[in-house]
Amino acid sequence: MKIAILPGDGIGPEIVEQAVKVLKNLGESFEMEFAPVGGAGYEAAGHPLPEATLKLAQDADAVLFGAVGDWKYDTLDRPLRPEQAILGLRKNLNLFANLRPAILYPELAGASTLKPEVVSGLDILIIRELTGDIYFGQPRGVRECPDGPFKGQREGFDTMRYAEGEIRRIAHVAFQAAQKRDKRLTSVDKANVLETFQFWKDIVIDVHKEYPDVALDHMYVDNAAMQLVRAPKKFDVMVTGNMFGDILSDAAAMLTGSIGMLPSASLDVNNKGLYEPSHGSAPDIAGKGIANPLATILSAAMMLRYSLGRVEQADRIETAVKTVLTQGLRTPDIFEEGCTKVGTSEMGDAVVKALA
Amino acid sequence: MKIAILPGDGIGPEIVEQAVKVLKNLGESFEMEFAPVGGAGYEAAGHPLPEATLKLAQDADAVLFGAVGDWKYDTLDRPLRPEQAILGLRKNLNLFANLRPAILYPELAGASTLKPEVVSGLDILIIRELTGDIYFGQPRGVRECPDGPFKGQREGFDTMRYAEGEIRRIAHVAFQAAQKRDKRLTSVDKANVLETFQFWKDIVIDVHKEYPDVALDHMYVDNAAMQLVRAPKKFDVMVTGNMFGDILSDAAAMLTGSIGMLPSASLDVNNKGLYEPSHGSAPDIAGKGIANPLATILSAAMMLRYSLGRVEQADRIETAVKTVLTQGLRTPDIFEEGCTKVGTSEMGDAVVKALA
Numbered sequence A, B: 001m002k003i004a005i006l007p008g009d010g011i012g013p014e015i016v017e018q019a020v021k022v023l024k025n026l027g028e029s030f031e032m033e034f035a036p037v038g039g040a041g042y043e044a045a046g047h048p049l050p051e052a053t054l055k056l057a058q059d060a061d062a063v064l065f066g067a068v069g070d071w072k073y074d075t076l077d078r079p080l081r082p083e084q085a086i087l088g089l090r091k092n093l094n095l096f097a098n099l100r101p102a103i104l105y106p107e108l109a110g111a112s113t114l115k116p117e118v119v120s121g122l123d124i125l126i127i128r129e130l131t132g133d134i135y136f137g138q139p140r141g142v143r144e145c146p147d148g149p150f151k152g153q154r155e156g157f158d159t160m161r162y163a164e165g166e167i168r169r170i171a172h173v174a175f176q177a178a179q180k181r182d183k184r185l186t187s188v189d190k191a192n193v194l195e196t197f198q199f200w201k202d203i204v205i206d207v208h209k210e211y212p213d214v215a216l217d218h219m220y221v222d223n224a225a226m227q228l229v230r231a232p233k234k235f236d237v238m239v240t241g242n243m244f245g246d247i248l249s250d251a252a253a254m255l256t257g258s259i260g261m262l263p264s265a266s267l268d269v270n271n272k273g274l275y276e277p278s279h280g281s282a283p284d285i286a287g288k289g290i291a292n293p294l295a296t297i298l299s300a301a302m303m304l305r306y307s308l309g310r311v312e313q314a315d316r317i318e319t320a321v322k323t324v325l326t327q328g329l330r331t332p333d334i335f336e337e338g339c340t341k342v343g344t345s346e347m348g349d350a351v352v353k354a355l356a
């Protein structure tokens, strides 16, 4: 089994190092091959997603990704900026299904900015479509405004679109995920304004016929943003498009106050996937050895579960992470009075020890 | 001075009644004319925005709007649904600048789902562009997918677009609003993915040259959604497009836990405006006399301030609202142990009394 390891920029390399350490201590042998991506790709090969990196990711059974981005690349032309690597990987590998759990570990309830009674026990799964929508729709660009009161001026424009098959396949993923949980699915749309999302809603309703055991409801995206703040525990699984999912999954993650704990998976139709922490590259703390590696370690667990068919190993890692939390070990981002503050690699070591 | 009064559906009529009562007790004479809108427009004239209602709104100096929508209209064709009235009014009256304050009254700090230290004293102003973006962009619809892996299937599609002049005018509104406050403006975009919002960012940076006293920063919409949950008090004024503003302004309102308190203004280039509470029509509690009229009363205050040049009267109303809160009067939505529970019209009467 071959895993492509793409550490990326900022804290990427140090957190990925811990996940690799955990993978090496499971008593199984994985073939792991490293390649540069993001700013590191640009430095190494003049492109955020070098050809060799893409090829490695395509050939591998799964991809473990750190994080990309650093202020020093902000002045590059858009196609050369680090985040293009992640968009390129999603599109080229057809990773259309993004699974973003928002879970609040009981030990970390205090880290949330929300009142404990509102978030304790939070366990939502947000499923975001990841290869369609306004992220990739053509045409797009800057042109002369063709009509209306601003005719003749320059205008920026993009195309939002979802084809029937694209909606169907993400809806199937969402209904099946709901079946394995509390059997409740909320489809988030803006059907009252957008043609794309009226169409989305119609198709989701149609796919629902195949999953009569799942309770489906529909919510406008503005209301969903409110309900996440008001009563997040009411949700079980949410499914939405790429753009709305970008916003809502980050808001949901932040409800926990511990985004350094949250993994993510991006899957293709065959459950091949890319796994990455939900947080970013945090260049401000890179190299200081204080970043929280647990989101990346939990991403490796998701990889074992979804792409590599090693469910018991995934369980082992997740249990080990709970153990280190119970032991009171905390990186600075989740530190609270009375706990033991540890660095990135100490935390990695503690998880390895807890595996035993 | 002529005010068009459009009560609408659900709790709309009862909350507007209280605002009208307050306006009538200011010792000034306003001409007020009522017209049906939303579901009520559909019942009266077969259309959510009857021609006579639109004409009244166009001829008036300002519009006071209740709320629209009710489940019983959910099965109508989209063009006949209540919310089309609000979109039609915005577009026809060129109400491009939506001002949405998110303020947490000290007396109501407990109503928030966020910890008091995170939100007490919250005072953000969100400025949302309201007549452009993907809300109105053409082409849009359902068509045969022209290319890519889903070619030949049906697809829903919409067009996001912003012309230079549209961005400039909302940026001017935002910079000027910031000048009157803490002189900090956050422009929210998705320039890392969308052409429309790279263009938006470029134009905002250009307009900034005329406002060197305002500190401008830029934030991606997903990060803005996170920062609103993490540290909302860091914001002063935020400006963004129609779609992102729809989501973020509702999320920000919900941070206060008391959306029944929050007014909004939608202005054209001459400061003619439409004023409405930030909350919806709440058909589940309509007619029960328990709805909170304060957001609508505060919307009337905004109307006096921005469109009718009656700043002292606006101040009087806002002070009266603070007085009734200090007196401990609460409608059920903001009720807490130790306060006095009152109904919709009692609350209106209390504000009138506090004006004196």
Ligand SMILES: CC(C)[C@H](C(=O)O)[C@@H](O)C(=O)O
Binding pocket: A083, A086, A087, A246, B192, B193, B222
């Ligand atoms: C970096 C950016 C292009 C990306 C996105 O918008 O999808 C990020 O925000 C994410 O959610 O992974």
Ligand SMILES: CC(C)[C@H](C(=O)O)[C@@H](O)C(=O)O
Binding pocket: A192, A193, A222, B083, B086, B087, B246
């Ligand atoms: C009712 C709907 C069309 C509207 C919008 O999306 O603008 C509403 O959500 C709002 O924010 O006023």
